[in-house]
Amino acid sequence: MLAAIKRGWQKHSLRDERYLALFDEHPDELVSVDCETTSLNVGEAELLSIGAVKIRGNRIIASETFDVLVRPEHRPEAKNVSVHGLRPRDLSAGLTPADAVGRLLDFIGGRALVGYYLEFDVAVLNKYVKPLIGCTLPNRQVELSARYYDYKFRQHPDSHVDLKLQTLIDELKVPALPRHDAAGDAITAAMLYLALKQRGFG
Amino acid sequence: MTRFDFNHPPFDQLEPAERQTLEAQADIVFFGDDETILGPGDTVDALWIVLKGIVREMAGDEVIGVYRKDDVFDARALVTGATAHRFVVHEEALLLSLPRAALIALTERNLRFGAYFFASVSEKFGVLSERSGSRELQTLLTATVGDVELRTPVCVEGSLSLREAARTMKENKVKSLLVRDGERLGIYTTTDFREVIIEGIPYDTPLASLANFRLASVSRDDFLFNALLTMTRSNIRRLVVLEGGEAVGILSQVDVLSYFSNHxxxxxxxxxxxxxxxxxxxxxxxxxxxxxxxxxxxxxxxxxxxxxxxxxxxxxxxxxxxxxxxxxxxxxxxxxxxxxxxxxxxxxxxxxxxxxxxxxxxxxxxxxxxxxxxxxxxxxxxxxxxxxxxxxxxxxxxxxxxxxxxxxxxxxxxxxxxxxxxxxxxxxxxxxxxxxxxxxxxxxxxxxxxxDAAFYARFAAAIEQFDTPLGMFAQLLTREADGEAVLDLKKGGIFPIVHGTRALALENGVHACNTHERLLELARLGVLADEMVEEVGEALAFLLGIKLESGLAALEDGQVPGNLIAPERLSAPERDLLKDAFAVVKRYKQQLRHHFKLGSF
CATH class of the missing domain: 3.30.460.10 (Beta Polymerase, domain 2)
Structure with missing residues (x-):
């Protein structure tokens, strides 16, 4: 109910009709999204790269992976460079944040979003989405850590559930990809989603 | 750099750029337990690589193949566009799906890669050996006579006197002469001068009366190994090398030995x-x-x-x-x-x-x-x-x-x-x-x-004595938990090939004992198709090779070499070929069953 009201408000705020498609939930496709950012603080975080991949039924459409680098307005913090491996020089060829997010919205369309701690990614994205289209991302969100918690809680109601990404990867027996980038993490998230879906928690 | 690991056959044959192109067209597909990935009647529009999990290949109720991480299926289906088998998920599987069109395009550009898909099994074995050959030293047994630097023969007429012959040898710094006497070709060597001295033969005697005309020869294209066998068998030190019937060189024992560190x-x-x-x-x-x-x-x-x-x-x-x-x-x-x-x-x-x-x-x-x-x-x-x-x-x-x-x-x-x-x-x-x-x-x-037509059927029936070899892969699924699964190479593969061929040889009056020779003879007689002969021959060679490897390893550990091997210890391409070899054995057995009408007993 609340969600419906929220979506109504979002639709009302939408300034650009081209993005009406975001409100039309796709019947059987989702999009797994992951962003690399300059900081883990939403307030100061700037986008460095965005990866996304569509999930159609049991298939991850890796052949149409969305994978763009973003040129940030400020230099990335040194400590984060070591995490995402994106040096300032790698990013100089990137798109402007507005351009990158615009393309991402076209890619996502009405598909529900899938991600691991998606809330953070969506919050960072919204910093750019709102000025662009007038409202925040209206798409339904599938939070993997929450689904995983439900799955584990069903198995062992009393135990502590470890929600570290590596734990999900190990427990759900998803192969580790050698490359740590936004697109790769989006694919990993998509694989985690399919594994959870198989267990009835999609 | 690609996101997925392509360092296994056949993808290791691809250039980095080709791998990237291929990966860019790949999708990832998730299957739950017991879901069918591909079956009879399905359009084969992709080649699958296992990223995680286990897939089994079924012919009816029989497990005939098991695919794990980095294994690929099904090359044959990809080429023919259809499969008679069912590929079923044994343990929750994540697969990389490579579109058929992209692969076919790559096979046209990269021939070595293409060979994996289009070559018959026997040629596939060749690709593997070529790969290991590029790493390892080429020895004389894989070299031909032509690969050795041959001594150019010095050819003289039989009318030449012994004295002239000695002079010619000295001038040309050779230890042997080829002697032409009309149609005959002979050889005269420095060793033969001993007889001249011992017997007091006059030095103006013509060479033709002393030269040895029973020449052992070898073709320039022949394997050096065969030349060595000829020398070893006849206890001689030199062979005349022929090309198109003409003597083009002399191959001496020293030449071969200098190639042959192992003597x-x-x-x-x-x-x-x-x-x-x-x-x-x-x-x-x-x-x-x-x-x-x-x-x-x-x-x-x-x-x-x-x-x-x-x-x-x-x-x-x-x-x-x-x-x-x-x-x-x-x-x-x-x-x-x-x-x-x-x-x-x-x-x-x-x-x-x-x-x-x-x-x-x-x-x-x-x-x-x-x-x-x-x-x-x-x-x-x-x-x-x-x-x-x-x-x-x-x-x-x-x-x-x-x-x-x-x-x-x-x-x-x-x-x-x-x-x-x-x-x-x-x-x-x-x-x-x-x-x-x-x-x-x-x-x-x-x-x-x-x-006694019935005799052959009773004789050949022994090929049925042991379980069909591919079925043994089913053990890999179940016996893993309680230790290492093992495969009996002899029962599974070597015996059916050897005995089946033996039965055919007996029936068709083939005298050779060696299985490869029997197969070639059977092909010549039209009993077996050339293609079958080649595949069975290669499969046997491969099985004997695997057996030899494990036997040598056993000897090194101070154990007795046997017929049991642990497939898990084989490399992925070897395991792949082992499956192919067993598939060949299975086809061969089917043909033998039909030939000897084994069903009717």
């Missing part, structure tokens, strides 16, 4: 000169060492086996000469049988020998010689045959007439022991003594079965 020839000489069993034991140990070295140099097991067979035959001959009185040697025929007879025993696994004695030859002393022979072989490292198939066992020493009676008895009801004994005897090769004794026994056998 098989020296082993042969050591055997020939041995005067005690202890000396022979030393030579026998050298054979095993040679095997190991040549194998590590990438010499193919088929060629290796033939070389070992030649050396072994000399070893046996010499041993027999040392332990048996000359009269006995002349009036009997020592034969090797089974894998030794076929030239397929690379490591010493069995004695498998017998003695045929001329009718009427006195029996005294035979027993003692035979006991000494078997004991000597045991000392050389040949384990006593568990079935007692060796001359020390009275049951394997026959007079001619006793053998004829035995053969009649075996052919009467070819089942169980009689069948196995018969099969072993069919592969008999004479080692020393009167080979005619064996030849007439074999002729007797052919007479016995000539008009």
């Amino acid at each position: 098989s020839h020296l082993i042969a000489q050591r055997i020939a000169r041995a005067t005690t069993l202890a000396e022979l034991a030393g030579a026998a140990r050298q054979i095993t060492r040679l095997t190991s070295i040549l194998n590590s140099h990438g010499v193919k097991p088929v060629q290796l086996a033939r070389l070992v067979q030649t050396l072994n035959a000399q070893l046996f001959e010499r041993t027999w000469a040392l332990v048996a009185p000359g009269e006995l040697v002349a009036n009997s025929c020592l034969v090797v049988m089974g894998s030794e007879g076929r030239g397929e025993q690379i490591l010493k696994t069995d004695q498998d020998n017998a003695l045929i004695i001329r009718d009427g030859f006195p029996a005294d002393g035979v027993e003692a010689a035979c006991q000494a022979f078997s004991a000597a072989l045991e000392q050389f490292g040949y384990p006593p045959c568990p079935g007692g198939i060796m001359v020390s066992n009275a049951a394997w020493r026959f007079t001619e007439s006793a053998l004829a009676g035995q053969l009649r008895q075996w052919t009467w009801q070819p089942a169980g022991d009689a069948l196995m004994n018969l099969a072993i005897f069919v592969d008999a090769e004479a080692v020393t003594g009167d080979a005619g004794l064996l030849a007439s026994a074999k002729a007797r056998l052919r007479e016995l079965i000539a008009d």
